[in-house]
Amino acid sequence: MKRVDFIFFDAGGGHRAAAYALREAIERQGRPWRLRLVNLQEVLDPLDVFRKVIGLRLEDTYNLLLKKGWTLGSPQLTRAMQLIIRIYHPAQVRLLEKFWPQDPPDLVVSVVPNLNRALGESLRKALPKTPLVTVLTDIADYPPHFWIERQVQYLICGSARAVEQARQLGHDEACIFRTSGMILHPRFYEPVEIDRAAERRKLGLDPEAPTGLVLFGGQGSNQMREIARRLDQTQLIAICGQNGRLAEKLRSLRRAAPMFVEGFTKEVPYYMKLADFFIGKPGPGSISEALHMGLPVIVERNAWTLPQERYNAEWIVENQVGIALKNFRRVDRAVAELLRPENLERYRAGAAGQHNRAVFEVPDILERIMES
Secondary structure (H helix, E strand, C coil): CEEEEEEECCCCCHHHHHHHHHHHHHHHHCCCEEEEEEEHHHHCHHHCHHHHHHCCCHHHHHHHHHHHCCCCCHHHHHHHHHHHHHHCHHHHHHHHHHHHHHCCCCEEEECCCCCHHHHHHHHHHHCCCCCEEEECCCCCCCCCCCCCCCCCCEEEECCHHHHHHHHHCCCCHHHEEECCCCCCCHHHHCCCCCCHHHHHHHCCCCCCCCEEEEECCCCCCCHHHHHHHHCCCCEEEEECCCCHHHHHHHHHCCCCCCEEEECCCCCHHHHHHHCCEEEECCCHHHHHHHHHCCCCEEEECCCCCCHHHHHHHHHHHHCCCEEEECCHHHHHHHHHHHCCHHHHHHHHHHHHCCCCCHHHHHHHHHHHHHHC
């Protein structure tokens, strides 16, 4: 039985979500593989400089920045973090060299950025016959040294842009694989058969009013309060993730139009089924989930946008699946523009044209790599 390790961490939540989604798909397919999910943060904990200096792990620091919205200057912060990673690269490789032989995998699948060089080098030293596969969970790379490294590694890309970036760094065509999109949990492919009008009434919503779903990842965002205020006349469903304090603040808002507020939930497909459009940050997971459920999207792209997510806003406009704003202060105008019948029809057609089956395509690719 083949042993496959999935390497993730909890910074932002999307990496863990991708690893769990792939595990679920593989188990449903009944593949004879022994799967292990490895939190890379735990393996490298002895080197976590952030925890030594400020008392928080790197992934906890990152999640706090997202929760508070302290993302201005994130490109500089990313480069500073990469500098620290380079400084501690030899020590990371030594730790990983000791880790791999304890329960040797036949294949290592990384869904994390920034650390693929250490993963690749340690594998070449400890288990030279074990391939490294990097699955980009962003629509495109943010070079240098983010997802794609100049080393022997297989790359699974969800866009033409990412494939071209891999080619430009000299990777052989035989090592580059293209999927039809980002990895979504298999639950998004299960039919959601509901009476939309009846379900909206259960939530205290108008069954006929245009409804936006506001979602800013697993940590939520204080921007959701400003959006709720500016869309006072628009019916909303707001999902706050693990940010319970934000959920309380949103529930206390006085608004002209109804708004249903949810905390952490695994029922995102259900709530998307009740909505007509999506508002949120240009994260690859949330965008892909919304489009798969047929929802046009409204996102923001400015100096506060995480650097690896800025291309996503361009991708949205290029593929005519929604609107990218410079600032959510104009979100009311964007909603009005999106809901114009001719625009809504065009954006819905764009969303319907995104036939994303990546979570089912990746296991086939992994099997081909192991067989080769």
